[in-house]
Amino acid sequence: MNPLGGYDIEDLQPGMSASFGKTVTEADILLFAGVSGDINAIHLNEEFAATTIFGGRVAHGMLTAGFISAVLGNKLPGPGTVYISQNIRFIAPVRIEQTVTATVTVREVIPEKCRVVLDTVCTVLGKVVADGEATVMVTSSRMKA
Structure with a gap:
């Protein structure tokens, strides 16, 4: 492990997994809208959102995707991880007061590049709402003095 408690490339192997769960609140949606600038009515206006295919307000897809970042940066690989890329497919909406569980699983370790896929x-309640693939750069115990 690195000094911050994150996994070094030498510690990682395919199949390792970690999760983070968070209940999406009204405040989360409002704060995300403010920080991101995404004030789409589907997220903020119940009257408008009720007329859409979703039948009501939904959380920002990227808010949901942010929970993946929480797992990567805090748990696996953890502190010291640098996010390189993310492919994501949004499958179902997330609504206020639903709990999203983000899970990452190591598929491939590329030691020579300190990369992990x-x-x-x-x-939400066992139903996939988003899936994809992330590539990150991690620390290496070989690079420590």
Whole structure:
């Protein structure tokens, strides 16, 4: 492990997995809208959102995807991880007061580049709401003095 408690490339192997769960609140949606600038009415206006295919307000997809970042940066690989890329497919909406569980699983370790490819999935009550793949750069014990 690195000094911050994150996994070094030498510690990682395919199949390792970690998760983070968070209940999406009204405040989360409002704060995300403010920080991101995404004030789409589907997220903020119940009257408008009720007329859409979703039948009501839904959380920002990227808010949901942010929970993947929480797992990567805090748990696996953890502190010291640098996010390189993310492919994501949004499958179902997330609504206020639903709990999203983001899970990452190591698919491939590329030691010579200090890169790790992980499968990513977000679920609500066991139903997949988003899935994809992330590539990150991690620390190496070989680079420590």
